[in-house]
Amino acid sequence: MTNRYAAGLFILMMFTALLTACWDRTEMNELALVSMVGVDSDPESNKITVYYQIINPLSGTSAKGTSGGEQAPVYTYEISGSSFGEIKSTIYKMLPRKLFMAHCKVLLVSQRAAKQDMRDIVNFIEMQPNGRSSVPMLIVDGSISQVMRTLTPLERVPSDTIDSRLDLLIRNSLLVGKQIKVSDVIERMEKSDTIVLPLITGMTEAPSSNSGERSADIDANQNNFIIRGGAVFRDYRMAGKLNDTQLVWYHLLNGDRGRHVRQFQVEGKQVSVELRLVRIKREVFWKSDQPVVRIRMDLELSTAYTIESVPKSRNEVERLENRLNQIIADESLAFYQMIRERGWDLLSINDLLRKQTPNHPDIDQAAKNAQIEIRANTRLLRTGSMSQPYGGTR
Amino acid sequence: MARKKQNQSIKNDFFGDIQSALGLPPDLVCRSLFVQGEQTVQCVYLESMVNKKTIDEYILKSFTENTFSEGEAPRSAESGFLREFSFSDPYEQLREHAVKALLAGHCALTDFARERVCLINVTESKQRSIEEPKSESTIRGPHEGFTESILTNVGLVRKRIPNPFLRFDKMNIGNQTGTTLLMVYMENLAPESLVREVRGRLSAIRTDSVLESAYVEEFIQDRIWSPFPTLTNTERPDMVAAQLLDGKVAVMVDGTPSVLLAPMTFFEFFSSPEDYYQRADIATFIRWIRLISFFTAVFVPSLYVAATTFHQELIPTQLLISLSAQREGVPFPAIFEVLLMEVVFEIIREAGLRMPRAVGQALSIVGAIVLGQAAVEAGLISVAIVIVVAITGITNFVVPVYSFGMSQRLLRFSFVLLAGFMGLFGILCGALFLVVHLVSLKSFGVPYITPASPSIGTDWKDVLVRLPRPWLDPNGLPGYIRNMKRKR
Numbered sequence: 094m095t096n097r098y099a100a101g102l103f104i105l106m107m108f109t110a111l112l113t114a115c116w117d118r119t120e121m122n123e124l125a126l127v128s129m130v131g132v133d134s135d136p137e138s139n140k141i142t143v144y145y146q147i148i149n150p151l152s153g154t155s156a157k158g159t160s161g162g163e164q165a166p167v168y169t170y171e172i173s174g175s176s177f178g179e180i181k182s183t184i185y186k187m188l189p190r191k192l193f194m195a196h197c198k199v200l201l202v203s204q205r206a207a208k209q210d211m212r213d214i215v216n217f218i219e220m221q222p223n224g225r226s227s228v229p230m231l232i233v234d235g236s237i238s239q240v241m242r243t244l245t246p247l248e249r250v251p252s253d254t255i256d257s258r259l260d261l262l263i264r265n266s267l268l269v270g271k272q273i274k275v276s277d278v279i280e281r282m283e284k285s286d287t288i289v290l291p292l293i294t295g296m297t298e299a300p301s302s303n304s305g306e307r308s309a310d311i312d313a314n315q316n317n318f319i320i321r322g323g324a325v326f327r328d329y330r331m332a333g334k335l336n337d338t339q340l341v342w343y344h345l346l347n348g349d350r351g352r353h354v355r356q357f358q359v360e361g362k363q364v365s366v367e368l369r370l371v372r373i374k375r376e377v378f379w380k381s382d383q384p385v386v387r388i389r390m391d392l393e394l395s396t397a398y399t400i401e402s403v404p405k406s407r408n409e410v411e412r413l414e415n416r417l418n419q420i421i422a423d424e425s426l427a428f429y430q431m432i433r434e435r436g437w438d439l440l441s442i443n444d445l446l447r448k449q450t451p452n453h454p455d456i457d458q459a460a461k462n463a464q465i466e467i468r469a470n471t472r473l474l475r476t477g478s479m480s481q482p483y484g485g486t487r
Numbered sequence: 488m489a490r491k492k493q494n495q496s497i498k499n500d501f502f503g504d505i506q507s508a509l510g511l512p513p514d515l516v517c518r519s520l521f522v523q524g525e526q527t528v529q530c531v532y533l534e535s536m537v538n539k540k541t542i543d544e545y546i547l548k549s550f551t552e553n554t555f556s557e558g559e560a561p562r563s564a565e566s567g568f569l570r571e572f573s574f575s576d577p578y579e580q581l582r583e584h585a586v587k588a589l590l591a592g593h594c595a596l597t598d599f600a601r602e603r604v605c606l607i608n609v610t611e612s613k614q615r616s617i618e619e620p621k622s623e624s625t626i627r628g629p630h631e632g633f634t635e636s637i638l639t640n641v642g643l644v645r646k647r648i649p650n651p652f653l654r655f656d657k658m659n660i661g662n663q664t665g666t667t668l669l670m671v672y673m674e675n676l677a678p679e680s681l682v683r684e685v686r687g688r689l690s691a692i693r694t695d696s697v698l699e700s701a702y703v704e705e706f707i708q709d710r711i712w713s714p715f716p717t718l719t720n721t722e723r724p725d726m727v728a729a730q731l732l733d734g735k736v737a738v739m740v741d742g743t744p745s746v747l748l749a750p751m752t753f754f755e756f757f758s759s760p761e762d763y764y765q766r767a768d769i770a771t772f773i774r775w776i777r778l779i780s781f782f783t784a785v786f787v788p789s790l791y792v793a794a795t796t797f798h799q800e801l802i803p804t805q806l807l808i809s810l811s812a813q814r815e816g817v818p819f820p821a822i823f824e825v826l827l828m829e830v831v832f833e834i835i836r837e838a839g840l841r842m843p844r845a846v847g848q849a850l851s852i853v854g855a856i857v858l859g860q861a862a863v864e865a866g867l868i869s870v871a872i873v874i875v876v877a878i879t880g881i882t883n884f885v886v887p888v889y890s891f892g893m894s895q896r897l898l899r900f901s902f903v904l905l906a907g908f909m910g911l912f913g914i915l916c917g918a919l920f921l922v923v924h925l926v927s928l929k930s931f932g933v934p935y936i937t938p939a940s941p942s943i944g945t946d947w948k949d950v951l952v953r954l955p956r957p958w959l960d961p962n963g964l965p966g967y968i969r970n971m972k973r974k975r
Contacts, residue, residue: 118796118910120820121811126804150812195800196807223800253804 125190126150128167129252131233131241132214133203141213142173143180144201144241145192148250166249169241177217194224198252200275201293202230203237207324207331211278215329218275226275229259231293232324232331239295246313258320259291267344267353267368268337269320282329286444287437289323289335289343325437333435342428345421346388346440346467348373354398359416362402366417367395368471377449384446384463391470392421397477404476414471421469429465436461501582501597502531508586515589518547531585532594538611542594546607574602612636617643620722620744622889628764632722633744637667640724640739640746644671647728652676658689666697667741671727676734676964678971684931685736685749700740700747707738707749709929714894717930719756720745721888726760734968736931750930752937752967754950757781759887767955774953780885783878784895788825789902789914791875795821797910813869822907824868828876829900831858836880937967 131144152166170187174180184192202214219226233240248254262269269291272281281288295318310316323335323343335343341353345368354367371391377384394417396403404410432439443460446453453459502517509515514534520527530547570588572581581604585595592610597603617639619625620632633640641655656670670689672682688707697703700720709717721727722744727737730748738747757777762770794801795810802810817824835854839847859873879899886892898921905913928935938946943966948954964972 118820118907119799120814121795121799121807122814122817124799124811126807126811128804148808150808151815193799196804198804 119191122150123191124193125188127192127194127197128250129199129201129241129255130194130197130218131201131203131237132206132217133237134206134209136205136209140173140175141177141180142171142238143177143184144237145170145172145184145188146241146252147188147190148196152249165244167244167251171238171241177213194221197224197228198256200228200230201233201237201240203233204235204324204331207232207326209330211282211326211329211331215275215279215282219279226279228275229256229273229291230275230278231255231273231291231320234292234294234322234324234334236295239297240293240318243295243297243316243318245317255293255320262291262320262351263349264351265353267341267349267351268323269340269351270344270347270349278326282326284444285328286441287325287327287332287439289325289340289439291320292322292324292334293318293320294322325439327437332437339428339431342425343432343439345370345390346373346425346428357417357420359402359413359420364396364402364413365399367398368421369393369395375445377445380464384459385466386440386442386445386463387466387468388425388440389468389470390421390425392472394471394473395475395477396473397475399477404473410473410476414473417471418469421471422467425467425469426465429467433461501585502529504582505531505585505589505595508582509589520547527598527600529597529599530594531589531597532609533589533592536590536592536611537594537609541609541611546594546596546609570606572604572606574604612638614639623721623723623726623887625723625761625764628761629723629725631724633724633739633746635742635744637669637739637741640744641669643724644727644731644737647724648673648731653731656686660689660692660694660703661697662695664696664698668697668703669739671731671737671739673731673734676732676968677736678734678968678974680971680974681734681736681750681931681968685738689738697740699743700738700745703738703740704747707747709931713924713928714897715753715925715928715935716756716888716890716894717751717928717935718747718749719751719888720747720890722746723760729760729763734964734972750933750967752930752933753925753935754938756886756888756891758949758953761887762953767953770953771951774951777885777887778951780882781895784882784885785898785902786914787879787882788829788875788899789906789917790911791871792822792825792903793906793910793914796907810869810871813871816866817869819867820907821872822903824872825875825903825907826900828859828862828868828872829879829903832876832880833896932971933967943967943970 125145126148127145128148129144129146131146133142133144134140135142146167146169148167149164152164170184172180172184172187174183200214200218202211206214218224218228243251245251245254248257259269259273263271270289272288273290278288278290296314297316322337323340324331325333325335341355344351345353348370350370352367352369354365356363356365358364369392371393373391374389376387376389378387379385394414396413404413429440438444438460442463442465443456446460446463447456450456506512506515512533514536516532516534518530520530530542532542570584572584574581585604585606588606589595592608592612593606594609596605596607598605614634614636617631617634619630623632624630631643633643645653650673652673652675654670654672654674656672658668658670659665660668668689670682670685672685685707689703692703692706694702694706704716704718704720705711707718727746727748731737736749738749740747757774762774765773795814799807814821819827835858838854859877862868863870863873883892883895883899886895902914902917905917907913909916925936926934926940934941937943938950945960945963946966948959
């Protein structure tokens, strides 16, 4: 019995020799923790440049309790080559540690690279052994090398600032949608959807790479970057841009539920209203072989942030609601007209029709000719705490 | 005539024979009493074992007041234990009895006039007073602990269970020491099969000496090659009483305050008598703390090693940056750091036990701080390791049974090695192996991880939570004890 037990144990132990064991062990101080990756490609020379922003663990407080002092929190390594494969190995000409992508938080792609073809970039990210495709992908409007070399205020690591800004924007505005991760891009591009990715822009021409100088500057706008606008993608290529106003309608019509405050002109007065989508319903019916897509949005309104004019009676509230219904419907429709002219199926009408009539001979054409009816139904739920904003004797 | 002659020889030789049998001990005393100039009585005893006051006041005095021939047999007020042997018995046997009795603290009176030897129990047992056990102190609850005297221990248990069904089966084990062992159980509660099993295992012990209950434990435990104890030991009479009332069997060994209890299951090591002296919600909370502490003590160092050397992607980024900063400049791999610090900690702990009490505590605290801080400053280890070792060190002491804490220490080291070689996969393999081992263990016929497997629903009332007393079965035995009784 004991012998059998021992033999079993021995065989088990022999099997463990087949396993990858201590030789794939890596100590933490052998790793280069990549926090952000930037990709650029020059269409003329066909040269690819990859920026790796590596966290410097010794910046801030180190193990021995002494401060890292003036060391930069991140170092950006720039490496160029004719292919991504080549870059993978040539990076070690400069980098003394093993690239570790698992903690990469953001992927930036230059606008000119995005306009060519993103397939290679997406594949490059997917192929990283310890990489994650759940990182958001942003398009750089302007110079990518400038953004990759900008140190941001408050958050030591620039990728953290992008990550948390995206998070806050998703919740507190309708400027950024949820589906901006590399995996979403792949999934939706494979379905030939049109998608929008956030645009990021550097704010200075010559960013300071000295963290000491950076922290001494009070103006947070000076050396920073801003998330502004969206890049429209079709078939792995950037096809155009949306501005912030258009992004609001894009996200609203696609069912994003962030709160967004916007100023409307109602009966000659300015009113700031916070919008929140409660539900959206999209129906298709056919009118003499023409598809009609009816979109109905239920929105919650709040005038809590309004200081211009506050509705004071039931009548005023109703008037405001009706007026806003009209404005929202009109502006959304105008937005739709704009994207239809440019041939972007940003509302996934194509997909909607395909789901309803899978056997239709020419879905694409039908989608192009589809008539759209948008109806908004708003309800003012919160009017704010001030019935009469302070105005003095004016 | 022949008898007269034999008496004469006894008179001359008895003390000498005993002296030679015991090898001229320094504490052997022989006091002779003369009546009318003739030696009639010899009182022989071992000074170190007897109460001399009793001998003087109750035995020797009676000879001066009455003649031995007239009076009754000598009385011993305290002992009440007297055995007589006649000179007509075989001399060898007589001497053997006398030697044994002397060693057990009797005094031997050789009455030449009436041709007999009386053995009178005048033992004065050297024992300390009843104190609170040091390793099992409690805030609320009795502060009495067992002592080295088995009779005192019996008294302490009897005091708590004044019940005619309380049984003490006596055995003597050890060819050289002949140590007294008592198997204690409640006849009406303990399953017969369990009592039979314990008795069988105890009577199968073949050894020269038993100086502590651990000697017995090693003989009667279920499996030698296991880090888990299948019996527990305690110095607390209230714990023994509670377990006896649960139908378990206790083994008391003379000369040690540790009493063995069997059977024990894995989850019972997480409960302590104090659980029942606290309100149910508090007891439940503390029990959870113990469970968490067990897993922390066993797994934290290995998880640290696995996460930092194989699975850095599992660590939150900020923590990884800070850990990585701490490791800058540290020359050794994480597994080596952990092993180094764990071994150092074990050394400090072991040294702390042996050190003189006056310096022990101060020195161990200073040692730990200086060693930890100095090692970090010298760049030998990272700060996180000190935290990991400190956490495991502290959590290791949370478990109420010391022997179970020892098994945690063994497990911890093996898991660290597994994590160092194979990362989380190694820990998983180890954990599965551990589960298989636990499931295969039995303690006196009881599956070790009862009531988890085999599942006994009613027992869960007192495992992960301790339900309030009114909700517990008022005369409920543990489910596995009930099952054993039913099988009978």
